[in-house]
Amino acid sequence: MLNIVIFGAPGSGKGTQSELLIRKYRLKHVSTGDLLRAEIKSGSELGKVAHQYISRGHLVPDEIVIEMLEDLIKRHSSEKGFIFDGFPRTLSQGKSLNDKLEKNGQTISTVLSLDVDDEELIDRLVKRGQLSGRSDDNEQVIKSRLSVYHEQTEPLKDFYAKQNKLVSIPGKGTVEEVFKSIEEVIDHLKNGQNG
Numbered sequence: 001m002l003n004i005v006i007f008g009a010p011g012s013g014k015g016t017q018s019e020l021l022i023r024k025y026r027l028k029h030v031s032t033g034d035l036l037r038a039e040i041k042s043g044s045e046l047g048k049v050a051h052q053y054i055s056r057g058h059l060v061p062d063e064i065v066i067e068m069l070e071d072l073i074k075r076h077s078s079e080k081g082f083i084f085d086g087f088p089r090t091l092s093q094g095k096s097l098n099d100k101l102e103k104n105g106q107t108i109s110t111v112l113s114l115d116v117d118d119e120e121l122i123d124r125l126v127k128r129g130q131l132s133g134r135s136d137d138n139e140q141v142i143k144s145r146l147s148v149y150h151e152q153t154e155p156l157k158d159f160y161a162k163q164n165k166l167v168s169i170p171g172k173g174t175v176e177e178v179f180k181s182i183e184e185v186i187d188h189l190k191n192g193q194n195g
């Protein structure tokens, strides 16, 4: 079983690399951003609450996101493993994820941290915003998302480094170059599991 956390700032390539990982390793993709955007689109009560936070570049409260995830882990626990994309984003989410996996006899295999500088991140997201229509892809909200990342999410690196799970991946090359670095880490892990 492989449980991968794909970690990084907004625009670092988590979604892009997750797509490639799913294709190659057949894991269950869990993107809390996608789940929340689906709730917003459906017009649900949860979606209405989430929209208030997402449109300002703030994090949706932990209890909402954690509950959403708990359900998903239970429903898909028989699969080959998960890719957690955009979760966890706070220390409390990180601790909760460890607990939930442990309850199902599982653990996080690795945390892949995509490292990209802020200037490149802003550039990527502003460009995407011109095409995507994502309400949080405008310069003002992008800057807020980045400062939230540095204040509330980046400290998780330390949390995972202490558990020897953190692997830094240079995220600034081409999509293929970044994926090659990721593949090396995963294949090494898989060989360790088989050997």
Ligand code: AP5
Pocket (backbone or CB within 6 Å): 008, 009, 010, 011, 012, 013, 014, 015, 016, 017, 032, 033, 034, 036, 053, 054, 057, 058, 059, 060, 061, 062, 065, 085, 086, 087, 088, 089, 093, 124, 125, 128, 136, 145, 171, 172, 173, 174, 175, 178
């Ligand atoms: P979420 O949907 O998770 O968005 P994000 O973290 O801001 O990340 P993005 O999707 O913008 O970027 P990404 O890292 O996936 O990069 P991508 O591959 O798309 O979260 C949105 C919001 O939901 C949050 O702000 C928060 O409000 C809420 N939320 C979500 N999870 C939450 C949680 N756990 N707790 C609380 N709140 C939560 O790539 C970005 C762009 O760059 C694309 O255009 C892509 O084509 C391009 N690109 C990718 N790789 C490269 C490359 N190597 N070179 C050049 N361009 C590249």
